[in-house]
Amino acid sequence: MNQVETLSSSYAEKLRLIRKAEGLTQVAFAKELGVGLSTVKNYETGHKEAGLSTIGKVTHHPRFEKYTMWLMSNKTLEMSGQISPVLSPNGFESKQLGLQRG
Helix, strand or coil, X not given: CCHHHHHHHHHHHXXXXXXXXXCCCHHHHHHHHCCCHHHHHHXXXXXXXXXXXXXXXXXXXXXXXXXXXXXXXXXXXXXXXXXXXXXXXXXXXXXXXXXXXX
C-alpha cells in the first residue's frame, strides 16, 4: 500500500469515527456535509477515497471543526477545543468507537 492509499484509508476511518462520535447516521452525516449518501457509504466501505473536498467540508463545518487538528495530524489540543472523537462531549466511550485513549 502506498502513502496516498494509507492516508485516504486513514481519512475514511476518521470520518466514520467522527460520524459515530456525533451520533449521526450515514444519512444525517451526508446531509450535514452536503454530499450524497453513497459517498459516505463508499468512504466507509473503502470503495472510494476520502477526497480533500470532503475533508474541507468537515474542517469548515461548525459542528465538526473541533476535529480539524485530529483529522489532519492525529493530535488534539483540548484547551483550544480541538478534540478527537474519543473526547467528544456526546458521551461515547472510546471502546464504542474502536479507539483507545493514550
